[in-house]
Amino acid sequence: MARxxxxxxxxxxxxxxxxxxxxxxxxxxxxxxxxxxxxxxxxDRSQALPYRYFKNKEHIFVALRAMCFDRLTTTMEAVLARxxxxxxxxxxxxxxxxxxxxxxxxxxRLMFALRQPPPAExxxxxxxxxxxLATLQTAYQQAVDQGLISGDALTGSHVVWAAMHGLLxxxxxxxxxxxxxxxxxxxxxxxxxxGPRRMAAxxxxxxxxxx
Amino acid sequence: MARxxxxxxxxxxxxxxxxxxxxxxxxxxxxxxxxxxxxxxxxDRSQALPYRYFKNKEHIFVALRAMCFDRLTTTMEAVLARxxxxxxxxxxxxxxxxxxxxxxxxxxRLMFALRQPPPAExxxxxxxxxxxLATLQTAYQQAVDQGLISGDALTGSHVVWAAMHGLLxxxxxxxxxxxxxxxxxxxxxxxxxxGPRRMAAxxxxxxxxxx
DNA sequence: CGGATTTAATTAACGTTGTTCAAAGAATCT
DNA sequence: AGATTCTTTGAACAACGTTAATTAAATCCG
Numbered sequence: 001m002a003r004x005x006x007x008x009x010x011x012x013x014x015x016x017x018x019x020x021x022x023x024x025x026x027x028x029x030x031x032x033x034x035x036x037x038x039x040x041x042x043x044d045r046s047q048a049l050p051y052r053y054f055k056n057k058e059h060i061f062v063a064l065r066a067m068c069f070d071r072l073t074t075t076m077e078a079v080l081a082r083x084x085x086x087x088x089x090x091x092x093x094x095x096x097x098x099x100x101x102x103x104x105x106x107x108x109r110l111m112f113a114l115r116q117p118p119p120a121e122x123x124x125x126x127x128x129x130x131x132x133l134a135t136l137q138t139a140y141q142q143a144v145d146q147g148l149i150s151g152d153a154l155t156g157s158h159v160v161w162a163a164m165h166g167l168l169x170x171x172x173x174x175x176x177x178x179x180x181x182x183x184x185x186x187x188x189x190x191x192x193x194x195g196p197r198r199m200a201a202x203x204x205x206x207x208x209x210x211x
Numbered sequence: 212m213a214r215x216x217x218x219x220x221x222x223x224x225x226x227x228x229x230x231x232x233x234x235x236x237x238x239x240x241x242x243x244x245x246x247x248x249x250x251x252x253x254x255d256r257s258q259a260l261p262y263r264y265f266k267n268k269e270h271i272f273v274a275l276r277a278m279c280f281d282r283l284t285t286t287m288e289a290v291l292a293r294x295x296x297x298x299x300x301x302x303x304x305x306x307x308x309x310x311x312x313x314x315x316x317x318x319x320r321l322m323f324a325l326r327q328p329p330p331a332e333x334x335x336x337x338x339x340x341x342x343x344l345a346t347l348q349t350a351y352q353q354a355v356d357q358g359l360i361s362g363d364a365l366t367g368s369h370v371v372w373a374a375m376h377g378l379l380x381x382x383x384x385x386x387x388x389x390x391x392x393x394x395x396x397x398x399x400x401x402x403x404x405x406g407p408r409r410m411a412a413x414x415x416x417x418x419x420x421x422x
Numbered sequence: 423c424g425g426a427t428t429t430a431a432t433t434a435a436c437g438t439t440g441t442t443c444a445a446a447g448a449a450t451c452t
Numbered sequence: 453a454g455a456t457t458c459t460t461t462g463a464a465c466a467a468c469g470t471t472a473a474t475t476a477a478a479t480c481c482g
Binding site: 426436442452 | 453454455456457458459460461462463464465466467468469470471472473474475476477478479480481482
């Protein structure tokens with residue numbers, strides 16, 4: 001025959017390199033710095049190379065998004081694995097969500113950009129997002145099962161997700177005028193979502209060493 | 212002397228025309244269709260004309276954003292002017308917020324875009340946004356004054372604003388997987404924010420013909 | 423009325439960008 | 453070695469934001 005095709009792993013490796021270069025550019029110099037030419041230049045390759053591995057620029061950003069969601073999911077699953085009392089877990093999970101966003105604002109902006117291709121077109125990204133939400137839902141379900149929260153977990157976890165996300169979105173867009181510390185709004189938000197008295201009691205009673 | 216400068220009103224008129232052309236393009240063909248050349252072409256002018264009236268493209272979008280916030284504020288103020296009981300007003304205001312977003316998704320996306328210049332650089336836009344939030348805060352304050360809600364109005368109105376916004380943001384980005392109707396989440400969200408029992412009671416007792 | 427002058431608007435151009443396509447390079451089999 | 457097939461490249465295109473040089477328009481003064 002002829003020259004053998006790249007192994008699937010090899011092709012994935014190149015794709016990973018492309019994503020890494022794009023991520024580095026994005027994190028260091030912002031969205032506008034992520035150009036196809038710059039990505040290729042960072043890899044010491046020609047400007048046309050990325051097009052052999054991604055259909056277009058948008059697909060590269062979709063891949064980046066999925067990677068970010070995977071990272072977020074990992075931290076959320078770690079919280080769930082600690083096995084704290086449900087309300088403590090929810091509280092901690094919400095804070096780790098906020099910590100993630102504040103530590104990686106550029107990534108968060110990317111993940112939840114308002115201008116995005118319809119998720120249905122990118123099942124991989126959709127799955128990554130669902131994994132994060134499922135983790136929250138599991139924690140919420142445990143709280144419901146123990147009678148600490150009423151309502152169904154699917155709806156409730158969506159409400160929590162949306163409320164936290166709204167806070168972070170406004171914060172990152174500089175549209176929060178109340179003070180400088182986001183915490184001033186996080187605490188009341190969590191109180192509203194989970195109830196202040198129950199939270200305090202759960203935290204006092206539920207602290208464990210590790211898990 | 213020589214050719215007289217354009218009147219301030221005349222210049223504002225041209226600026227308004229530019230914004231109108233940009234808005235029409237944005238609404239009809241999306242963000243990518245809003246190019247300086249297309250704006251000028253829609254006005255039957257040369258491609259360099261917008262630069263005499265706006266520093267750059269970003270400033271045009273800032274102006275559009277401010278116009279959208281003014282429209283939102285108008286509808287919110289109308290709700291406040293009805294003079295319903297505070298909890299009814301808050302409830303109605305939240306729904307009008309959602310109605311606005313669902314009726315003008317493109318505008319909403321524009322208003323709350325994650326990638327935006329720092330608000331401090333555009334006091335006019337900042338003021339327009341503050342006006343909307345102040346309206347909500349006023350309604351919230353009335354509820355606090357009547358003992359229907361605890362906590363301070365500034366914090367509380369921010370929490371409500373953020374929660375509603377989070378819901379809409381995820382909805383518009385297609386990241387809400389629960390059912391098709393946004394209402395399935397709006398109702399639980401409002402219940403969480405304002406309390407279901409008090410809400411129902413207030414609505415039953417407070418309905419008025421017009422205000 | 424007619425040149426001088428000052429502002430407005432246009433034409434033309436520059437540097438970049440995303441993307442495509444034909445040509446060149448590399449790796450295998452016969 | 454030569455043919456063949458995949459990979460990579462170099463060059464090109466159209467479109468964009470933006471700026472500079474040029475032309476058109478409207479006033480004032482004589």
